Amino acid sequence: MSKNIAVFVGSASKTSFNHAVVRHLQNIAPSDLQFNIVELGDLPVYDRDLDEQDVPAYNRVREAIKAADAILWVSPEHNGQVSAMLKNAIDVGSRPAGQSAWIGKKVGLVTVNARGSENVINQLRELANATYINMQVAPVAANVGGIFAGSINEQGEIVADEVKANLQNFINEFVAFVA
Numbered sequence: 001m002s003k004n005i006a007v008f009v010g011s012a013s014k015t016s017f018n019h020a021v022v023r024h025l026q027n028i029a030p031s032d033l034q035f036n037i038v039e040l041g042d043l044p045v046y047d048r049d050l051d052e053q054d055v056p057a058y059n060r061v062r063e064a065i066k067a068a069d070a071i072l073w074v075s076p077e078h079n080g081q082v083s084a085m086l087k088n089a090i091d092v093g094s095r096p097a098g099q100s101a102w103i104g105k106k107v108g109l110v111t112v113n114a115r116g117s118e119n120v121i122n123q124l125r126e127l128a129n130a131t132y133i134n135m136q137v138a139p140v141a142a143n144v145g146g147i148f149a150g151s152i153n154e155q156g157e158i159v160a161d162e163v164k165a166n167l168q169n170f171i172n173e174f175v176a177f178v179a
């Protein structure tokens with residue numbers, strides 16, 4: 001049966017390396033894994049007062065989480081941390097109080113950054129385990145580095161064999177995890 005994977009990417013850049021990796025993952029994934037990229041570029045910064053105002057962008061994000069069979073969180077590293085864009089979406093999805101859409105969902109973690117650092121994966125694991133998020137985390141994460149050293153070309157194609165193998169292993173493990 002087809003699986004709806006809601007994909008949250010912490011970059012809206014037109015030349016985003018994170019989106020390039022998501023496209024590669026969709027290409028190598030089995031056809032019954034359907035990626036649904038959740039638009040985050042227009043998501044207002046989380047403000048709990050807005051929860052009382054029926055904000056369409058908040059509703060759209062929360063509904064996308066609820067409708068998903070599983071989730072992917074994909075983030076660059078910004079100054080050693082998860083990007084604010086993804087963190088904002090995580091906060092939006094965790095509210096209104098008592099109505100978190102994340103709870104119990106399965107999530108796979110991906111970071112695409114310059115140095116290949118583990119910071120973002122570690123932070124995302126912590127976020128996934130937060131009290132009002134409390135997700136099931138895929139044991140194998142993907143960490144793509146070397147993006148300015150030729151691992152991804154200007155067309156956004158993955159060219160480094162090591163990165164391709166890493167992403168193939170990630171998707172194989174993710175498929176097993178969400179089965």
Ligand SMILES: Cc1cc2nc3c(=O)[nH]c(=O)nc-3n(C[C@H](O)[C@H](O)[C@H](O)COP(=O)(O)O)c2cc1C
Nearest residue numbers: 011013016017018019076077078079080113114115
């Ligand atoms: C504000 C900012 C801070 C960054 N900080 C880091 C960092 O701490 N470590 C790192 O490896 N890369 C860092 N980078 C590089 C990004 O990880 C890299 O540009 C990545 O491609 C961004 O993802 P995107 O192309 O999907 O937007 C930073 C980039 C920006 C814009």
